[in-house]
Amino acid sequence: MIKTEHKHKMEDWLPTSAKEVERRGWDSIDVILFTGDAYIDHPAFGAAVVGRMLEAHGLKVAIVPQPNWRDDLRDFKKLGQPNYFFGVTAGAMDSMVNHYTANRRLRSDDAYTPDGRAGQRPDYASVVYCNILKELYPDVPVLLGGIEASLRRVTHYDYWSDKLRPSILADSKADLLVYGMGEQPLLEIIRLIERGVPIESLKTIPQTAFVIPKEKSLPKNRNWKDLPLFSHEECLSDKTKYAKNFRHVEEESNRWQAARLTQDAGEHTIVINPPYPPMTTGELDASFDLPYTRLPHPRYIAKGPIPAFEMIKFSVNMHRGCFGGCSFCTISAHQGKFIASRSEESILKEVDAISQMPDFKGYLSDLGGPSANMYKMEGKNLKICQRCTRPSCIHPNICTNLDTNHSAMTRLYKAVNERPNIKKAFIGSGVRYDMLYNNMASNEEKESHRAYMQELIEHHVSGRLKVAPEHTSDQVLKIMRKPSFKLFHKFKADFDRINNSKKLNQQIIPYFISSHPGSEEMDMANLACETHDMDFKLEQVQDFTPTPMTVATVIYYSGIHPYTLEETYTPRSKNEKLQQRMYLFWYKKEYQEKIKDRLKSFKRFDMIKKLFPEKDNKSEKQSHKGRKSNFKKKKPSYKSKHRRTT
Known part of the structure; x- marks a missing residue:
């Protein structure tokens, strides 16, 4: 073409x-x-x-x-x-x-x-x-x-x-x-x-x-x-x-x-007034198929590029909505939790239009949506969905009525890669890896999960795959409505296995949040230790920002979880937030002494030893030599007071 x-x-x-x-x-x-x-x-x-x-x-x-x-x-x-x-x-x-x-x-x-x-x-x-x-x-x-x-x-x-x-x-x-x-x-x-x-x-x-x-x-x-x-x-x-x-x-x-x-x-x-039911595929196609030029208005020609456009101009949105229901996220509050998916025909039509853009080099930056792998997903029995009040279909467990079959996405990924002028279609949206380990899924669904993971990692990663575990503490993850960090370990093991088998040099880029409601300073110290053990030096991180209409924001303001009405700790002061955030960057010299001082105040010398090499702690060992026997005696009390690293 x-x-x-x-x-x-x-x-x-x-x-x-x-x-x-x-x-x-x-x-x-x-x-x-x-x-x-x-x-x-x-x-x-x-x-x-x-x-x-x-x-x-x-x-x-x-x-x-x-x-x-x-x-x-x-x-x-x-x-x-x-x-x-x-x-x-x-x-x-x-x-x-x-x-x-x-x-x-x-x-x-x-x-x-x-x-x-x-x-x-x-x-x-x-x-x-x-x-x-x-x-x-x-x-x-x-x-x-x-x-x-x-x-x-x-x-x-x-x-x-x-x-x-x-x-x-x-x-x-x-x-x-x-x-x-x-x-x-x-x-x-x-x-x-x-x-x-x-x-x-x-x-x-x-x-x-x-x-x-x-x-x-x-x-x-x-x-x-x-x-x-x-x-x-x-x-x-x-x-x-x-x-x-x-x-x-x-x-x-x-x-x-x-x-x-x-x-x-x-x-x-x-x-x-109550919302409309989810858009049908036909309605969504009609919206995406309108005669957009797909370009900024000519009035901006001499004013410089628009960063948001540069980011998405070679990407394709396959669906709307998200049933993840994360406590800090506004997607479901605005787009709804029910997924509205475009037809394969409409998506391929947009892919072809992008491939004709003069500066297109053959690489789609994203083929996804609010969450990358929710395309075409809905309840097996929609009558059950119509009565449901759960804010999340996948937390605290994956709903048995949710069809997590990934076959439609895998077929579509392959179809896009086969289009003329498409060298590769990357997945830039975040992948909900917890759906790939759905224990309640049918054998057909489980097979689709394996096939999707293989297709994704082998053909659609631009060297770095974005996923969002957000935290390592199960207590904090429960408030976030996110899965246990154990699933991230599982996904990373599969990611590494597929990479090794195909001799690919690709990375997982995990996203984490500091100062989220429920997160205490020791939770962040644990996060630093766990990600240190996995050889991550975190890049994609953010400090929790309260935004209207999220569970986390309600907790931040009121101190109360809106579903349990239990008091929930939230770091609010600038000092508390900065103390939590610095643990994300334990590897930067400007934070290391501060982190050591904070860990000393909690008497967590085990964490200091884990985060910083032995050679950095020789003077540390000398200064605490005389207190060694007392430290051993007190050790059990730390275990009851603070959660340890995994």
Whole structure:
């Protein structure tokens, strides 16, 4: 197959300026979208997906990327007012996560901006954009969506202001909030608007939220049960009530037939309609098959590359959703726990499109999804899934109703590698290795696990395979909703065996988190010792950052686990967090003396000996020679007080 040069016209992108609107001969615009990201016309970016979907429905759509909120607001005025509504999103990330580190330090870059420049969007971008639009155009409806809005739809803890904030609807003054992946509710909204129904009357569309006066009755819907949450004011005065609320929010977000949630805040009631069922393969294909250019808008040609685009431009997303339910992760809260998978035909069509890009060298950077190996997975009996309230299908054990057969993925991997112009398709998404050791699986499933592992490791690793054990302590892993570290040992043994048999020089790159709720300093010391024994010098690590709508964030703020209501330790102070984090880098000289001092304070000389070679501890041995007999006598008490290394 011969590659062809892309010859795009400006009209191939959605318009971003009055001049581009004029080129199209439009005298008005139906929907204007405001986004905190640069405009990249690609299915990995929400504003592009929404814009293309509305365009396919026959609407005239324009996008205003990264509007300037600090000048005379000309970016908010330049396209006038739309016929239907303004759409607002902070972008592909929560704007506060985008701006600040886990230590609340301002980041110096922004991956969703040309040349990685920082400062192109405000803090709490959703609220800022909505308030400006409501001030300028008070009579034009504003619809709010995206991950920032989705995860802040009820009372939530905001780490950056260190306080509980009410639903983002209260601060933003938006008329309607679309949470989760927006295609299904937006199509219904447009269908009803075109029938003449005003937006203020759209109160029974699934997967939307809105505000009504507290004294007003709820809109009628015979199919929905109502579940009132503790009010925002009750959450402010009682952390346990805030924790209890979260369990309801998480369970109803992941149910096939969920309840409608209500929460009073001040003089108003926040109403959150239940979500749509998972998208069908046909619906998801329709979204991914829209006529994207797959490129940044030409306005950025002279402004430098956009790091987020460079990272994904040769990757393919095969599915949405994640049933892992990790305590620190927001994927299932936004995309849902049920997997929506594309067809093989749609995926191969996108692979072929990528292979025709002028700078494509034959290597796909990722063939995956939120988790690499959940494609096509669902319950064996969907009626059981429809009644299920479990937040995770694989923790504390793999559900016996979950079909963990990996055959569809293995076939697809092979099909992609056989496409013209594809030299290799790598798996860059994280692999859930615990599913490959499902003891309750059928013989057919177990065989598919072995075949998948062989195919993955032999043909789809770019030298380094990402996996995320996250911790080594079973106690912490239980809170994280992650499997025992013993399974990581098992996976690494299989990884090494396959590499050795094929004479491949490949590495596993494990991800770990420090300062997670439940993690004590000795847990991190144990992590250092265990990974030291496995010859890992950790690179891919992060300090826990509380983000709205996760179990871990609820624990961080309240000190209470929302499911057990038990008090749970969480490192909160800067000093505690730094002490935990340094154990991840035991091999760096700048941390070694600090680590030794901390381990001495715990009288864990065994750990010092394990982490640092004998030659580094000669003076150590001399200084403790006189206390040797006392140390031996006290040794049993350490075992009861602190968990030992494995």
